[in-house]
Amino acid sequence: MALVTPTLHTPLCDLLGCRWPILLAGMGGVARHRLAGAVAHAGGFGVLGMVREPPHRLRAEVEALRAAGIEHFAVNLIPAATAPALLEQQISTCLDLSVPWMVLFWDVDQRLIRRLKDAGVGVIHQIGASGDAQAAVDAGADVLIAQGVEAGGHVRGRMTTFSLLTELIPWSPVPVVASGGIAEGRGLAAALTLGAQGVSLGSTFLATHEANAHDHHKRRLIQARGEHTVYTTTFDRNWHEPAPVRVLANRVTRGDYDDLKSQGRDQIIGEQDGQPVYLFSTDSPLQGASGDLDDMALYAGQSCGAINAIEPAAHRIQQLVTGAEKALRRR
Structure with missing residues (x-):
């Protein structure tokens, strides 16, 4: 496929209201308001990982994020892995709070996507294969996250991140974001060069001071x-x-x-x-x-292997931006 001219300011940034095309992965329990806020204040896009969380915690996390001055953010849910009654409570809470964006993952629930879209909520759907991508787009998803098998946490597909990108980019009518195997600026630059409009990062933000992961998990990861x-x-x-x-x-x-x-x-x-x-x-x-x-x-x-220290999220984003700009200048 033909390579596009990459830039760190992509249309995705304007769509999501962030400075840099760097999304926080919606890590359940780990990506709470402190981390989402730090990522957003540093120019990225904050996502609250609220998978299977009770509605009162979801509400508290959204309110805390807004109290920190963050209005552009998303809530991450996994419908297939959530009891129907709890999922309905979560969705109702998000709609009641006028959450601007939702990140969904695993099975593509087209009815839910259409419900969110009808309510004016932007939908980002993480997928692992072209079939799910097509189903999400058909239902009205605004953004796709292409998750490769290199990713941490639950893994939907079996393709590598960049191989999946080369399948999706030529036909996708919506922005595609890369996820999996990316932790520093060169990976961000490579994804943009292939035509992605951003990256969604988990491990690199788990190893930050603001992440709600236990220190033991953070230490194991950086080692x-x-x-x-x-x-x-x-x-x-x-x-x-x-x-x-x-x-x-x-x-x-x-x-x-x-x-x-x-x-x-x-x-x-x-x-x-x-x-x-x-x-x-x-x-x-x-x-x-x-x-x-x-x-x-x-x-x-x-x-x-590219994450060797526990650092502030803002420092991690600056490293990503500096590294990507350097790689793109070399290109």
């Missing part, structure tokens, strides 16, 4: 390289299907608990947010968590 991540379906306890995730290797991925897994036995390994954390659950350790933290799902993308 790791891409080869230390594992693509597995083992962490499926509170998910609607045995979906693949990318995590850092631990005793769970090494098979130390396979007997318990085969027996289907429940085992509480910790606590956070006033709730128990079970072995094999999709819960990653958050600030204030206690218990066997290293046995929890330590999400990390294959870009983790």
Whole structure:
């Protein structure tokens, strides 16, 4: 495909109301108002990770973000992984709060997309394959996030990020954002060169002071390289299907608990947010968590080898921008 002339200010920036085409991934529990606000104040686009969160917390997080002066932001939900009654409460809360943007993931719920669009909410849909991309666009999604298999957390598709971009860019009528395997400026520049209008980043923002991830998770991530991540379906306890995730290797991925897994036995390994954390659950350790933290799902993308320190989110964005500008000048 023909390469386009890249620039750090893309039409996506105008659409979302941000300075830089850098989106915070909606990491459940990790991307709360402190991190979303820091990303937005630094010129990126803040996303609140509210997957399966109760409506009162969703409301509090949105209100806290607005109290910090942020009006351009999104709330991330995963409809397929949320109980229908809770999902309806979440959607109603978002509509009541006039949330400007929603980020959706996993199965494409075309009816929900149309409902949000009819209510004046912008829809960003993360997808992992062309079929889901087409379904999301047909339903009215305004932006696509193309997630590659290199990404941390739940992984929808099986293609690499840049291979997926080369499929989507030629036909997509809406902006496409790259996600997976990108943690520094050269990756941002490469995505823009292929025709993406931005990037959505998780691991690089997890390792920041403002992220709500537990310090143990942050330390493990900055010590790791891409080869230390594992693509597995083992962490499926509170998910609607045995979906693949990318995590850092631990005793769970090494098979130390396979007997318990085969027996289907429940085992509480910790606590956070006033709730128990079970072995094999999709819960990653958050600030204030206690218990066997290293046995929890330590999400990390294959870009983790480029993340070597826990830094302020604003510093991380400045590094991305400076690195991308340098790479684009060389080109």
